[in-house]
Amino acid sequence: MIDGESRYATVPIEAGDAASGFSCGKPPLDDYFKRHAIRNDRAGISRAYVLRRAEADPPELPAVLGFHTLSMAVAEPAPIARLFEAKLPKDPMPVALIGHLAIDVRAQGRRLGEALLMDALRRIVDAAAIVGCTGIIVDANDDAAERFYMKYDLVTVAAETWPHRMFLPIATARSAFSDP
Amino acid sequence: MHLEATVPENRGAAVVQLADELGLTQSQLIDEALTLFLRAVLEVKRGRRLVTLDPRTSQPACELATPTLSALEWALRPEPLLLPAEALARMRAMTEAAPKASSCLRGAVKRSRR
Numbered sequence: 001m002i003d004g005e006s007r008y009a010t011v012p013i014e015a016g017d018a019a020s021g022f023s024c025g026k027p028p029l030d031d032y033f034k035r036h037a038i039r040n041d042r043a044g045i046s047r048a049y050v051l052r053r054a055e056a057d058p059p060e061l062p063a064v065l066g067f068h069t070l071s072m073a074v075a076e077p078a079p080i081a082r083l084f085e086a087k088l089p090k091d092p093m094p095v096a097l098i099g100h101l102a103i104d105v106r107a108q109g110r111r112l113g114e115a116l117l118m119d120a121l122r123r124i125v126d127a128a129a130i131v132g133c134t135g136i137i138v139d140a141n142d143d144a145a146e147r148f149y150m151k152y153d154l155v156t157v158a159a160e161t162w163p164h165r166m167f168l169p170i171a172t173a174r175s176a177f178s179d180p
Numbered sequence: 181m182h183l184e185a186t187v188p189e190n191r192g193a194a195v196v197q198l199a200d201e202l203g204l205t206q207s208q209l210i211d212e213a214l215t216l217f218l219r220a221v222l223e224v225k226r227g228r229r230l231v232t233l234d235p236r237t238s239q240p241a242c243e244l245a246t247p248t249l250s251a252l253e254w255a256l257r258p259e260p261l262l263l264p265a266e267a268l269a270r271m272r273a274m275t276e277a278a279p280k281a282s283s284c285l286r287g288a289v290k291r292s293r294r
Contacts, residue, residue, distance in 0.1 A: 012245050044227070045259075047250055072254040073261040077268055093271060094258060111291070118292035127251030134275045137261065153285045155274065158267040165263060167271050169278035176281035176289045 010049035010119050013041050013067065017050050020064045024102035026141075032100055033067060046071035046099050049123070051116055066103040066112050068120045073097040073137065094131075095167075096124040098138045117152060121173050128170050135170050139163040220244070224252045 018034050037048040046069040053061045075093040098120050103112045124136055138154060140146035141163045146156060149166050153176075158165035187195075199209045220230055230249070231240035263271075281289075 012243050014242070042229075044229070044253060044256070047254065070250075070254065072258040074258045075261045075263050075268060075271065077265050078262040093268065093275070095261065095271075096254070097259070097261065114288050115292050118288050121289075122292070123247060123250065126247035127254060129251075130248060131251050131255040135271065151284055152288060153279075153282050155270075157270045157274075158264055160264065165267060167267075167274060169275045171275070171278035172281050172285075175278075176285045179286055179290070 010051050013048040013050050022064045025105045029102045062104045065107040066116045068101040069099040071097050093134045095135050095137045096133050125174050133170050136168045138166050224249050
């Protein structure tokens with residue numbers, strides 16, 4: 001496990017978080033957090049981690065500053081691609097999926113998106129020490145999100161689909177955490 | 181059997197303090213902790229979640245999670261992710277010749293540790 005606990009470490013979502021008034025300004029993400037995050041977490045479909053306001057933070061900030069969700073996935077060729085199976089790599093690729101990542105509008109501009117992404121990467125790098133994982137996939141839902149992830153070495157691998165799927169090899173992520 | 185482990189300073193101090201408080205040797209305390217962790221791994225492998233229970237309400241009070249337990253849980257339920265052939269080929273090439281992290285990513289990791 002990688003050391004280096006952050007002030008911005010997340011914790012597993014709890015039942016009361018859904019009613020905390022979290023709003024990132026993007027209705028699909030807000031709706032997911034309020035209605036599905038806890039249910040999917042309890043069902044083991046994806047784990048949701050929330051970033052809570054710390055004691056040192058200004059009291060006007062919301063109780064939940066942001067959240068991200070993680071799950072394991074197996075990247076496989078889409079059905080149409082199977083027609084060209086002979087030319088394709090045959091083994092599916094186990095990957096970690098950052099399904100959602102959002103910061104409340106009242107907490108934006110504090111580099112919390114970066115802190116949340118680093119928390120997600122740290123958890124995945126830790127997990128990859130004991131389970132097979134070739135890399136990390138995120139879905140960029142708009143150009144701003146794609147630019148944000150590109151800053152941290154994620155590369156768009158499926159620009160023709162929507163949302164744009166981006167990828168970071170696990171070895172690259174691991175190398176970022178290997179510095180003392 | 182004799183096992184050696186390197187743990188963070190604060191965790192080691194907590195073991196010493198708790199062993200003293202409970203009147204146990206450090207070996208007894210670590211043995212019990214390991215027994216609990218091995219059981220926890222077994223339960224997660226069976227697809228169960230670990231929670232503490234509030235005896236007054238019999239309702240779960242909080243969930244117990246560690247990076248290892250979370251990773252095991254994720255690994256049990258991978259979802260299929262369908263991608264175009266070119267995307268998969270590109271991912272494979274990136275994995276086989278993974279670049280070192282950029283200074284921007286390294287800087288972000290450093291900032292996150294402060």
